[in-house]
Amino acid sequence: MITLTPAAVQEIRRLKMAHNQAQGILRLGVQSGGCADFVYELELVATPQPGDRHCTQADIAISIAPDSVPYIEGLQLDYTEDLMGGGFRFKNPQALKSCSCGHSFAIAPDFGSGI
Template sequence: MITISPAAIQEIRRLKAKFANPEALFRLQVEPGGCSGLIYKLNFDPPTQSDRLYESNGINIVIDPSSVEHLNGLTLDYSEDLMGGAFRFHNPNALTFCGCGNSFATTA
């Protein structure tokens, strides 16, 4: 289960309005990289046959099969401060984090 906060929903809808492809859905993905070993990747893409489709507060989310285990229970938030706005990931599967907050590891 993935939860998207009202602030993140508003930002996702704002960003999606800029995309010309109406079939594109909000993609949440985990890839190798960053200081801690894994990074989050967000995009708008048409779903593939192997993707898993989720819904949270009216937002359709596609996740590739290899990312599902890293994202179960995730809460996605969005906040703004004097330095700008950014998505915030609250992931119960993450055991260690990089200082940037976007890189994480699920093993110690």
């Protein structure tokens, strides 16, 4: 469903410890908005929402909002740091284009809109 790079796994583990959420679940979703139609959502939650899809990768529990699944199927989540700081990067095979910030994306107009 999605892939976490080793750098993303390391950063998620760090965030879980920093926020005292050792058992936290990484919840991913997509929402209308941003400069390219859709924007990614990431949060640490204690419990998944009803209907969420679940997977585990490198001991990281992942929960995906059900209406977001088609938009992020095959997503690779990475984490990088540069002179401006660090951040998560999204490599999404569903995206036709991304904005320069990398957190907003567009898909084919006929893809459908459940969000």
